Amino acid sequence: MAGYPYFEALPWLDAFCNAATILSGMGPLAQAQTPGGKVFAGLYALYSDLAVVLITGITLVKLGKASELHGKFVAAVQSQARCPRGV
DSSP, rough: THHHHHOOOOOOOHHHHHHHHHHSSSSOOOOSSSSSHHHHHHHHHHHHHHHHHHHHHHHHHHHHHHHHHHHHHHHHHHHHSSOTTTT
């Protein structure tokens, strides 16, 4: 987000709005005018999209492992409930 004030001289609030709209998939509010600003905007969009995909993938993998462990725990509890010890 700091690249917008540096390369495009955008105020911080506008830089925040630009970054938020890029992350939401709407695209930038303010079009980049300088070559440095255009390169920054392109790299920021690619990086932020990649970060969202990676974080989502890691989270889903972790949730899948947690779901798998929960399923094994429930199966173990149910199998113990069906066959009481000592019978």
